[in-house]
Amino acid sequence: PPPVSKQIKARIRSRGHHHLSEQPTMSDIESAILSALSSGPDATIPDSFAFATTSSLDHNSIVGTCKSLEADAYVSVAERSTQFYVLGKEAESIVQNGSQEILVLNALIAAGEDGLSMPELQSAVGKDVCKIGMGNCLKNKWAKKDKASGKLIAVATEGIKDDVKEQLIALKSAPEGENTKVIDDKAAAALKRRKLISLITRKSYTISRGQEYAPQRVKKAADLTKEMLESGKWKDTTFKEYNFQTLGNSVGGGYLHPLMKVRAEFRKILMEMGFEEMPTNKWVESSFWNFDSLFQPQSHPARDAHDTFFIKEPAATISVPEEYYERVKTMHEKGGSGSIGYRTEFKREEAMKNLLRTHTTAVSSQMLYKLANQPGGFKPAKYYSIDRVFRNESMDATHLCEFHQVEGLVADYNLSLGDLIGTIETFFRGIGITQLRFKPAFNPYTEPSMEVFGYHPDLKKWTEIGNSGMFRPEMLAPMGLPKDVRVIAWGLSLERPTMIKYRIDNIRNLFGHKVDMGMTKNAPICRFETAEEEEEEKV
DSSP: OOOHHHHHHHHHHHTTOOOTTSOOOHHHHHHHHHHHTTTOTTOEESOHHHHHHHHTOOHHHHHHHHHHHHHTTSEEEEEEEEEEEEEOHHHHHHHHHOOHHHHHHHHHHHHGGGOBOHHHHHHHHOHHHHHHHHHHHHHTTSEEEOTTTOOEEEOOOSSOOOHHHHHHHHHHHSOTTOGGGSSOHHHHHHHHHTTSEEEEEEEEEEEEEOTTOOSSOOOOBSSOOHHHHHHTGGGTOOBOOOOTTOOOOOOOOOOOOHHHHHHHHHHHHHHHTTOEEOOOOOOEEEHHHHTGGGTOOTTOGGGSTTTSOBOSTTOBOSOOOHHHHHHHHHHHHTOBTTBOOOOSOOOHHHHTBEEEOSOTHHHHHHHHHHHHTSTTOOOOEEEEEEEEEEOOOOOBTTBOSEEEEEEEEEEEETOOHHHHHHHHHHHHHHTTOOOEEEEEEEETTEEEEEEEEEEETTTTEEEEEEEEEEEOHHHHGGGTOOTTEEEEEEEEESHHHHHHHTTOOOGGGTSSTTOOHHHHHHOOOOOOOOHHHHHHHHO
8 A cells, every 4th residue: 555644635535625734533543553553454653753753743643543443443552652862953063073072172282382361261262062072082181281381281182983973963963762782881871961852751552453353443322322222223233342341431429628617626516615606608798897986996997908808899888877876986996894995986987898707706796786685685605606717818838818707695794714724614615625824815706715735745835725704894895795794715726737637738729719629529428536435446
């Protein structure tokens, strides 16, 4: 048959195309391969890369087509590898002009016994050639440096061969794939050290006939159709073999993210403690509920755009309870319940600004307001929430602009700091943390306030795990709560205990677009052992 490249060009012309630069189709490449194997049962294509070169075809396309033909047993494919040296840009220059050391030596010989100073040599051969060639000349003892004048003088003037140039010419002249044997290993190593050559390994394939070989591929039908039965075409149709032993693909189900697994465990512990979940499905809040109702001053740095995400549209909330708004305004401007307030003007436009909530305490304040004004009056309650909050922070391995906050509060008569510590200890005991420390702190809307530290057995140090406090009277009084009602509250992030539980060192690998979906699928069930269970295991 005519050469494969001519067959393909003729086939393109037969399809009505006049530009031979058009890329061959997979069908063209497939026909070329099968045609090359048609000469006899033992016909082979020894090297797919050489075949691609002589046929003017893309090697990757040939490999892809061979894999497809191999799947239907039309061909058999065996991998092969070829190693050869490739000359770099500097090596090509040496082939044309000679090695740097020979160029330097020739310049020194031409200068005679007077030799050349470094500037003179650089001017004669160039800085780059001088730098490499001078060192090699001195190393080979072809030249010496005169101590008195500091000039370089040629020592060897006859019988010097340019071995580097000859070796590179030999490599370039040898057939591709066969030049690894034209020079010895020592010479090749020296050329590689000078980065003149690099060793390339090329993967290609030997192609031979398969069990189902035919000069033309017949596509096998995958399904028996109604039309085949009606026309009788099924009798002459070749079908793909059906494997009755194979199992179907496993049915994939939904998988809970590690954060959700830890959240489920936290919810279970809090509900066992008698807490009721707050509705936190509204991410956008007004500044009034997020800041003002918590007795946080309108001049507080947290209310700046550098720390909070404000909403452009709609920029302001529609309404807030007016009588409650006036009481909050009075508390800020004039004080009450033993406080003198902030003694600054309380601005309505500032209070009405919409924002992405910076904490779920915005919901806590609304729940406490409803609790104080519900039919029948105040009744003690326990609330908790686990939901997303947003802060305009710089992102790093432990901080994101959005995270999940776990918050709990208890509203009852005559509560004390001891009740707060006891409630926190009960919660953390449920997740296996028994070693706790409390450190005095400041929060705008709690007094007293405490940071909660727990002992980390892996890190072997105390680490901050939460914040807590008792809501200030300036916050509770405008709500209408009885004077002897106290509210204790605490909060922590959901991400930190999840990272500790699943040994994750970067929060971006837990939450966000970089999360490995396989981790979500394979993460084990979250179960925190209580302090009692840990003691039983030790025994």
